[in-house]
Amino acid sequence: MRGYKVTDASRSKRVGVACQSLQELIEKGCRKLSIDHALQKKIVVQLEDGTVVDDEEYFTTLPQNTLLLFSLPGQDVLTVGGIIYDALQKINYDFLKAAEMSSEFFTEDMKNKFKALGEVLLKQKNTGKRYRSNVEDDSQWFEGLDTYAKTKEQFMFRRSQDRIRGYLYKSCDDLKKSEQYKSNHRFRAKIDSVIESFRKKLLGVQYFGTYFDRKAQKPQPKLCNEDGEFNCQGIWHKSTCSYVNHYINPYDSREARIIFSTWNLDHRIERSRTILPALLVAAEDALRRDSQINEDYFFSLLFTTVNLKLVHIVCHDKGSHDLSCDSSQFTK
Structure with a gap:
């Protein structure tokens, strides 16, 4: 139990x-x-x-x-935005006091409001506590968390793992819903083999927990500097971020940690619209040619920084990305 x-x-x-x-x-x-x-x-x-x-x-x-x-379907769940607003109310900034008068604060123009909150946090950098790691040294940072983590790095490591695990399980579920998977046992065996390969590869790299861990050592990949500061990598079709203030250090304070949860690990080539349909095509090709799916290629697109960008909520474009997979890489 x-x-x-x-x-x-x-x-x-x-x-x-x-x-x-x-x-x-x-x-x-x-x-x-x-x-x-x-x-x-x-x-x-x-x-x-x-x-x-x-x-x-x-x-x-x-x-x-x-x-x-x-x-239940149709119910409004208390969102991250609501939690952020509740937490930041306690800071007593004037603009938040004014915003409290409006019941629509977190129902309209979400991106600009998160931008404003982020700017406030950047101005109140908690550099004194930034370098404290243990829960005993900065208990306020851990306030409200259900976690066994004893350090900020351990918690952030787990949050990164959770995001990658989420991509794995959502991808597995989507693949298994396909008609080919349901109706063709040979096709199903191909997909099951790829899924098992993904699991083993991710286990070997600890589900890329190092992405958010400021103490990760090379050659392990991380997306922040040694202080724990993250910079937005820009909207999917740009090489850099267009905003000078899109950076954050979730190690600074509880509020910064909460705001960071709104930053997205965005697939440039989209996971559900593009990568998974391409993987299904690759499975068909592999059956027809009696070859193997190029698991490494699809793994890199789904889980690695070859295709993932860390972006501020303003730079997270949920519209269709005009990028496709390389069909020459489908099989080997």
Whole structure:
């Protein structure tokens, strides 16, 4: 049995649940949160950063005492934006006091508002505590976290892993929904082999936890400098960021850490629109030619900085990216 914390969409009630599986978590959590039994199959389980937990294997990787949110289709979940606003209210900046008067603060023009909040944080750099790592030395930084991490670096390492794991599990789920996977056992074997290869490769590199770890040593890849400062790498079709103020150090303060959760690891060549459909085509080609899928190529696009860019929310373009995969790299 492992213990977790469960709350509803509005976070109005938090309960503890001891369980051995995701399904058992949902059943017990619904009972404790007084959610009708008939609605259990519709429950969406997600982490605080919005990552959906819909896979038993992914669920087993979550540490004990992780907080999980239950919601139903159509329900408004208390978003990262809401959490940020609540946290930054405590700083008592004048513009936040004024914003408190508007109930629409986090419902319209989100990107510009996050930009404004980020600028405030940059002006109040907490350089004194930036270099403190242990929870004993900067307990405020860890306030509100459900984590066993004893240092900032350990926590950030795990957050990076969570993002990469999320890409893996979402990709696996999308691939298995394809008609070819469902209907052709040889095709299914090809995809299953690629998925298993991805798992082994990611395990070997610790799911790229070093991306957010300022103490990571070469040749391990990291996206920040030794102080822990991250710079926006710019919108997907540009080589650099167009904004001089798109940088942040989540090691500075609790508020900066929360703001950093809105920064995105963006796929230049899009994961769901482009990479996964290309992988399905590669599987078909491999069957037809009796060859092997070029797993390394697709791995690099899905999980590495060959295709991933760390971007400020303003530079995260959710529209279609006009980039395609290289068909000559599909098989080997």
